[in-house]
Amino acid sequence: MMRYSILSLFLAWLNYYGYQTVMCYKIPQVKLELLENGFRVSIPHEFGIESVIFNIEINQQCPEIFDLITEHKGNLWISEQTANKLKTNDELLINVVTQHDYGLFARTDKVQISSNYEPTYQSVKESDHTIDACNMNTWDDYAPNTDGRSMSRAYFNKHLSKRLYKPNELLFEDNFDKLDTKVWSYDMFMYSNKIGDNSEEFTMFTNDKNNIAVKGGELLITPTLSKRRISDSFDISGCKAPTCYEDRAEMCSYKKQKDSHFMRPAPVDSARITTKDSFSFSYGRIEISARLPEGDWLIPYVMLAPDKMNCSMRKQIRIAYATSKDVKQSRIWGGPVVLTPTVNPSNQKIIFERTSHMNFYPNVPPNKYHNFTLIWTPTQIALYVDKYKYGCISNHHKYEESYHIVFGVSAGGSLEYQDSPYKPWSNGYNNASQIFYDSFKGCCSKGIKDLGDCIDAEPRKKWRKCSRPWGTQSTMAIEYVRVYAV
Structure with a gap:
């Protein structure tokens, strides 16, 4: 259920950003590291982050890589892909969504593997606005449960x-x-x-x-x-x-x-x-x-x-x-x-x-x-x-x-x-x-x-x-x- 709900919000983010402004958190640039048989992407941990989604597209080809991470390791949120070895001129589009105490935050980075086998970065889309998971209802919109049961x-x-x-x-x-x-x-x-x-x-x-x-x-x-x-x-x-x-x-x-x-x-x-x-x-x-x-x-x-x-x-x-x-x-x-x-x-x-x-x-x-x-x-x-x-x-x-x-x-x-x-x-x-x-x-x-x-x-x-x-x-x-x- 958790994976489904976060995935739904992630798909919604691909089309728009939310409206609630919060200035206290911003996802830093994704770090890509090349491995012998694949690659690793990561962002630093910060107090308040509960989970991270990495959605990675390689050379605009399907299927995309989707990875939900629920625990950080060594103060990093890491997605390691050992079945995808990268080569020169490969281009990656890396979408990241963090579930933070402040709300949902998103970022997209484009990374290309250069001729000397080093990643070069280009930020495509970043936001210090939360994805509005709460929908910003008005008072009248906040209707109680219709089945007569209370959560209290x-x-x-x-x-x-x-x-x-x-x-x-x-x-x-x-x-x-x-x-x-x-x-x-x-x-x-x-x-x-x-x-x-x-x-x-x-x-x-x-x-x-x-x-x-x-x-x-x-x-x-x-x-x-x-x-x-x-x-x-x-x-x-x-x-x-x-x-x-x-x-x-x-x-x-x-x-x-x-x-x-x-x-x-x-x-x-x-x-x-x-x-x-x-x-x-x-x-x-x-x-x-x-x-x-x-x-x-x-x-x-x-x-x-x-x-x-x-x-x-x-x-x-x-x-x-x-x-x-x-x-x-x-x-x-x-x-x-x-x-x-x-x-x-x-x-x-x-x-x-x-x-x-x-x-x-x-x-x-x-x-x-x-x-x-x-x-x-x-x-x-x-x-x-x-x-x-x-x-x-x-x-x-x-x-x-x-x-x-x-x-x-x-x-x-x-x-x-x-x-x-x-x-x-x-x-x-x-x-x-x-x-x-x-x-x-x-x-x-x-x-x-x-x-x-x-x-x-x-x-x-x-x-x-x-x-x-x-x-x-x-x-x-x-x-x-x-x-x-x-």
Whole structure:
């Protein structure tokens, strides 16, 4: 079945390219190597490639060579042909299709064997556009199964429901008349630069009413600069270190140490809640009406997280995501993200790398409510904003386990904010969170219109890059969340 479906898409590609633009992957030129009794063609492996098709035509003659490769060897995707010995002036047309996490990509190269028995290359057709396997349906085109069966599975209180759901049947709903602690559990911990993974955000999550509340039928999550930053010691009441950090006491308490002046508590107080103990699901349509936070260096959590966390490869499915730069450009993102740890050989510290399979949409005005919808099936993850479909990611059962809902606001860190001329802190430095904190604390004598606009009156502070204080727009507001069967 897999071979047939990929072959069908390959044949479709021979006639046209798709329309969904993704700039993060492009198939490199095919390499041809001559063997004693044949030849070998290959392309380099990249994280995210699941399979590769080579379709090879020699001297415009039939039959063509078709080879589906499902495993890479030595970081190469290789097709070896030992029954076709090439000779001088032979001409090969090599079509390549990769099944990538970003979608299907294609390339064609023409290769000729020269008089000195060396391959010479001529690129005929290449694309950094995906073949549109998801067909870019409109909202109304996304019809449920007509046979009355649902693909969705729902888990309540960590137990799989035995009920058979129908497509479009409501599985879960919260309109936030109150914050029901039987449904939502608080994440209670703080990121600490003492952890040493050089990827921590600068945030402490608690249940403080200044940071999380329900008012007027809205869930409100507001980040604030922490008043505990100057404390010599404190404990987070009710704290529970997150999965993969259970043995790290510094995620729940802080004590000042004379010989470790850079070990500071998180500079931001905020909140994050989840349904991990009450509700999760596999496959479904989730709709959220929300206003994303707007403020320097903020990170909204409007996403799904797996019930069983894999510490060596952490997955997320983001429903609506926007950094402060994205918000300024009226842009939002959605789709899967994978966090993978590697060890820095120079200092043996863990560094997390983020592989994003998100799509973006450039026309989402900030400080307004929008309907963010994600439709998750065994074959694809489709993304909508205000019922307009802006993206689709092939699934192929990579995301099939049960996921729960996560809402929250965080700030800073290195994973979501790469170094730039306007960013006050430098990623990986021990004093990064302190510089982040200082950038909000009066390093400018007057307000600033944009990042980097400030020159402080005090000469000794002119080197500082400043951040604008957060206002009322930094609050993330959610009106409702609803999950339907598909």
